[in-house]
Amino acid sequence: MFWGNKAAQASEPDLTRTDSSKNDPSASASQASGTAWLAGHLHHLTPEQEKSLQEFKTLCAERKYYTPAGDNPPSHEDATMLRFLRARKFDVEGAWAQFKDTEDWRKDNSIEALYENIGVDSYEAARRMYPQWTGRRDRRGIPVYVFEIRHLDNKAVAAYNSTMTTGTPETHKSSTVPARLLNLFALYENLLRFVMPLCSALPRPNPETPIVTSTNIVDVNGVGLKQFWNLKSHMQDASVLATAHYPETLDRIFIIGAPSFFPTVWSWIKRWFDPGTTSKIFILSAAEVEPTLTSFMEPSSIPKQYGGELEWKWGDMPNLDDPSRELLQGIEQPLAEDQTRKEILKGPVLFEGDHLQVLGTVDGKERREVIPVPQTQTQTQTQTQAPKVESEAAPAATEAEAEKTGDVAPVDAEKKADDEKAVDNVAVKVNQLSVDEPQNAAA
Numbered sequence: 001m002f003w004g005n006k007a008a009q010a011s012e013p014d015l016t017r018t019d020s021s022k023n024d025p026s027a028s029a030s031q032a033s034g035t036a037w038l039a040g041h042l043h044h045l046t047p048e049q050e051k052s053l054q055e056f057k058t059l060c061a062e063r064k065y066y067t068p069a070g071d072n073p074p075s076h077e078d079a080t081m082l083r084f085l086r087a088r089k090f091d092v093e094g095a096w097a098q099f100k101d102t103e104d105w106r107k108d109n110s111i112e113a114l115y116e117n118i119g120v121d122s123y124e125a126a127r128r129m130y131p132q133w134t135g136r137r138d139r140r141g142i143p144v145y146v147f148e149i150r151h152l153d154n155k156a157v158a159a160y161n162s163t164m165t166t167g168t169p170e171t172h173k174s175s176t177v178p179a180r181l182l183n184l185f186a187l188y189e190n191l192l193r194f195v196m197p198l199c200s201a202l203p204r205p206n207p208e209t210p211i212v213t214s215t216n217i218v219d220v221n222g223v224g225l226k227q228f229w230n231l232k233s234h235m236q237d238a239s240v241l242a243t244a245h246y247p248e249t250l251d252r253i254f255i256i257g258a259p260s261f262f263p264t265v266w267s268w269i270k271r272w273f274d275p276g277t278t279s280k281i282f283i284l285s286a287a288e289v290e291p292t293l294t295s296f297m298e299p300s301s302i303p304k305q306y307g308g309e310l311e312w313k314w315g316d317m318p319n320l321d322d323p324s325r326e327l328l329q330g331i332e333q334p335l336a337e338d339q340t341r342k343e344i345l346k347g348p349v350l351f352e353g354d355h356l357q358v359l360g361t362v363d364g365k366e367r368r369e370v371i372p373v374p375q376t377q378t379q380t381q382t383q384t385q386a387p388k389v390e391s392e393a394a395p396a397a398t399e400a401e402a403e404k405t406g407d408v409a410p411v412d413a414e415k416k417a418d419d420e421k422a423v424d425n426v427a428v429k430v431n432q433l434s435v436d437e438p439q440n441a442a443a
Contacts, residue, residue, distance in 0.1 A: 117169035120347035135318025141204025221257030
């Protein structure tokens with residue numbers, strides 16, 4: 001991100017006059033407050049989308065990448081399959097190309113084994129370098145993450161890099177993927193396999209539809225051009241990985257504290273994303289921060305430094321609300337002398353609905369424990385909520401509305417072909433750590 005010359009003298013209102021200024025926070029909040037945002041999600045499908053889902057599952061099964069439900073649950077939940085379909089505007093062949101690449105990548109990199117065996121200290125070091133879950137959710141039940149960039153100076157990055165060789169699991173010692181990327185993979189797995197399933201089990205307005213996205217507050221206060229530039233590869237790693245292998249896991253990004261040179265920075269950051277993704281990014285002026293965040297979240301879920309009531313700062317473990325704490329009481333740790341609240345266990349954990357699985361390694365020794373999850377009345381109601389019938393489902397967004405809200409990728413046939421090719425390139429580049437050039441695949 002850049003400064004200097006006349007851009008450094010720009011007034012605050014000028015910060016929003018970028019390509020992202022067309023993203024109206026108020027309109028976005030209005031859309032999120034209703035049911036339009038659910039279009040294309042499970043139990044909110046049009047007949048055509050439902051048909052595409054069935055065709056997609058059949059195609060993946062025929063090509064041995066999906067196992068339908070039988071004596072055992074299906075190999076992939078419908079909510080997962082729909083993420084790939086939404087990323088490709090329900091184009092079955094396009095979704096298949098990205099799904100196949102992702103499944104091959106997961107197999108080649110033993111992603112599940114990585115999450116199960118990563119060193120807890122190494123995992124915790126990585127957690128402090130990327131967006132962190134506050135322990136809270138927005139009004140729809142979507143988890144809220146915060147990324148404060150000013151903490152990632154040269155000293156912090158150097159200290160992090162010095163730990164890279166100590167936490168690599170034995171299962172991945174021979175991997176050609178750099179350790180810093182392995183750690184990043186594990187963080188994404190935590191989002192998919194712990195945070196999202198937990199949030200899906202908690203009370204919220206539409207319990208029939210699983211939580212599959214996250215909302216992010218990106219705080220760039222006090223960050224200079226040199227620091228932004230030095231962190232370019234660090235931040236691009238995450239965007240490239242999400243674009244290629246974790247599609248449709250982003251709901252909103254709120255950028256706050258943008259310096260006067262941010263329009264220049266935005267000109268290259270936006271190239272990491274397709275137009276559907278950039279439509280989910282909102283650059284907020286100082287006056288817009290509190291009202292915008294409050295329109296999406298209860299004040300109790302907004303950190304105090306952003307105008308809310310939540311006692312949470314960068315580096316903290318999640319500050320859980322009462323419903324979350326009730327389900328995770330089995331992994332709460334004893335209160336330390338210098339703490340005012342209990343923290344949950346650090347490191348990789350799975351949320352499996354009726355139980356938690358504690359994973360990871362400590363000093364090279366596996367930690368394996370299964371902990372029951374209390375079945376609360378609220379959770380039981382959430383799990384047994386009957387799906388809405390088609391007549392009750394949210395109407396599908398129009399093509400223009402969908403592209404505006406970022407629920408789909410552009411429909412142009414030539415662009416779609418370019419996107420599919422780009423995803424293939426991204427998948428290769430992630431494995432080779434060739435992430436210096438921006439990609440243009442559906443996120």
